Amino acid sequence: MQNGKLPERATLRDVARLAGVSEISVSRVMRRAPHISDALREKVVVAANTLGYTPNRVAGALKTATSNLVAVVLPSMSNEVFPEVLDGIESVLSGHGLCPVLGITQYDSGRELEVVRELLSWSPVGIILTGLDQDAAIRRILLHQNIPIVQIMDVEGTPLHAAVGIAHGQAARDAAELLIERGYRKPAYIGAWAERPSRSRIRRQAFEARLAERGHPLVTAQISAKKSSVQTGAEVTQALLATHPAVDAIFYANDDLAIGGMFHCMKSGLAIPGDVGLLGFNGISFGQAAPIQLATIQTPRFEMGKRAASLLIEKNAAKGLIVDLGYRISVGSSL
């Protein structure tokens, strides 16, 4: 201290010495173990406060071979979807004294492997991943851990342990039916980010397939290379309508793009749904509160996070459980 060194972080031993008790007693007090006399507790608390002692859970975790960390692997933070899922996850974890350790993959499976390795090295009590389509290398590593694995977003596939999500293919087929029911005959599709989110591709393909079955095939699908955003939605919609004026309805990969499309139409004086019908995906608040309420497929994002975290905690995850939370089609006034 005198020579300018920063004070080292206090340990149990320091507290024990100052309090004049054994290390194990300090440990017991810090963990609120039962059968502790008030006198002992008092001495320990005073000493701990004096030293600004913070328990070292790294050491504790090593000894007990258990942590309060939960690995959470998400593809992106750049739209409303995954923050809401994370919010749901955190809301449950925090009630159980657990902390999320976060990995973002940017939809890159190489990065996902790194991230999973990194997170697993912290001995989390469980792991939440996005999607059912991890690489074989990732699956292998995951299954070597003795921890519950919950995969979120999708249910159409085989989970490693448990899955909580919705049926994206079914949702897209329903979208196709909806457009046809409503009398649309020249449907188009708009996506973004080169369809890196695999769920987008699945939805587009299912949408396209059902339209073809119903005899009103997709007029065009425009997949922007740019990241999904309101701005991108506006740009692509403008381009699409310019090159394909016959299009009478557009299904978007998500609401951000759809709202961009809506804004473009409003600025250009195009009537919604008179000139073109718009259908989004997700049901974010902006779309629902817009002057023309966006027709969309509502997905339970916060709930999905909560259920995923609950499954982890209840350790029901190893049962091949699939929780399909379903979606709700909100017809809005944009169709």
Added chain:
Amino acid sequence: MQNGKLPERATLRDVARLAGVSEISVSRVMRRAPHISDALREKVVVAANTLGYTPNRVAGALKTATSNLVAVVLPSMSNEVFPEVLDGIESVLSGHGLCPVLGITQYDSGRELEVVRELLSWSPVGIILTGLDQDAAIRRILLHQNIPIVQIMDVEGTPLHAAVGIAHGQAARDAAELLIERGYRKPAYIGAWAERPSRSRIRRQAFEARLAERGHPLVTAQISAKKSSVQTGAEVTQALLATHPAVDAIFYANDDLAIGGMFHCMKSGLAIPGDVGLLGFNGISFGQAAPIQLATIQTPRFEMGKRAASLLIEKNAAKGLIVDLGYRISVGSSL
């Protein structure tokens, strides 16, 4: 194994035995230490793969007294702001092999104390907190750790180590000036969530004070008890305009509320800015892409996260450094 027990997670020792080498050699291979023969590396890699070995960083961290975890304490995940900050943080951390461990406080300082304790117990290499106004108890604990502390969002105050943010009071005074310059004389303010975000209160007070100085005092401030949302913005705007028809401009606590106000006006046939001028705060994409571009104060959220993480890593954090990233007033077409 035969009796149905799950296989224990493999350790260095297991790998070493299988490969017929020492534990330290396995350790060196796993950490890509220099001076390893190809023969040894090969043996170790094969054994590790066979066992599905994942390094146990808990043990490593205990030994080396250092981790690759960074504690990140945020108040909320429920609007665009903090996810963007987190995205910025993560983008820098991931490039350095660091993982964020997350704590959400819900703007509750009791919860913040718990969360900080919890996160610090994992020996993070640094901690990022929101705001400059932590309780004394929290500050005390933080200063007992020998790790860099970066506080984000605010710069008007005294940081524990370093701060990265913007001057909210100044921004609100500029907002007041802007309205007056533009000829507004009956300004109002709309906030939400009972002003739990302390920065909202600071902005409102600064806004109000400057308006008073300029001789055009605030007509009314409506603070909803509900959480901030587009929906809440619409509702409160409707109520405010009904009870205070003379109001000619509204400054909102954030863009979500302001966009709600905009949508309400569009639905009600009120002209923006003819009947009422709208000014938001944050500069989220929806507002900028809206048919009437929302006037707002652009805040650099992603950049703030990046700078905060960079400061942590560079260990410049202990220098009392204050990084004011500034804001940009975007006049839009709603004023």
Added chain:
DNA sequence: CTGAAAGCGCTAACAT
């Protein structure tokens, strides 16, 4: 109710 001893899995320091 309190304490002493042992060791979790790994790696720095020191051999060889």
Added chain:
DNA sequence: ATGTTAGCGCTTTCAG
């Protein structure tokens, strides 16, 4: 280039 030893800070087990 590889191995041996010791110990990080805590908590489980076993004694008292």
